[in-house]
Amino acid sequence: MAPAGSAIGAGVGLDAVLPSLRAVRSSTHHRDTDHRPPICERGSLDGPIVTADSIPEPVAEGGRPGGAQNLGPDYVVFDPSVLAGLVNGDQEKIARLGRKFIDTTRASVEQMLEAVREGDHERVGRLAHSLKSAAATVGAPGLASANEELEAACERGEADVVGPLVTTIAARAESVARELLGTLGEKPW
């Protein structure tokens, strides 16, 4: 039988988790089996997922209040050496993980857009949190940083920048996919 304890629910941001994490060390039991976001099966390599009529206007590159960061000449869309270094240059693994990244990222962006339409910023934040790590793992710093901004905006409840940031992320995700597929020697779509 499990001891009395406390579960932390869906919050992924530091502000959401830290108080609970402190409390969990001496708290009572609550098991959160809340709703898991639906797994989106879509996200194949055969096309972009963003449709023009479904998304808000993008945050202008080069600055915002509360939007995307500056993109200078050193801006890196995708650095193939990061993923290669992670798997010791194993081309088969690079290809497998690269395709997986594109598929899961497209699915995540689609879910983000859906969550924005529904006004579910908590879900947007969770998705941004996951995509932030995935993007950093494959070597897509711009995509990672935009997701970090989005996660923070969701935590702060900055509803006005959430939609535009998601649009920025959708565009960057497709740029990364294009470069990644080029690295793999495949046509983007």
Added chain:
Amino acid sequence: MVIDEAAGREHEFARLGVLVVDDDEFMLEVVRELLTGLGVSEVRSASDAENALALIDSTTESTDVIVFDLNMYGMHGTELMRQLASRHFAGGIVLMSGSSEQLLTLAVELGRDLGLRVLASLRKPVELAQLRTALESAAADRHLRGSNG
């Protein structure tokens, strides 16, 4: 000598049973690949904490290490630690998180408070060298248990 050490380490890693838990499909795949690349032959995975516990409860195979994300949806990593403690889980634990070091530090403290053997806490993106170091501790543990057993 160096070659012998590396071969020995790979041999020890090959004997480890590792369970990876992450609700992010891509990261789950990445960590699986890293572990197999390090020579771990038995890698199981679960997409959430509930499934991980079900795997642990239903199998007789030993789990030497559980590598899991702290910020999972549904049952959070901290609750997973409590559940593992209640099962007297004797293997090692490697925590991962895309959040701050502060959060990871607190989680490590919680794990140790619960009597769990926390081998490492890794900030995402996870690096191969960090994972290798964590597994070395687990392999050493397993070796000791084998020697004493």
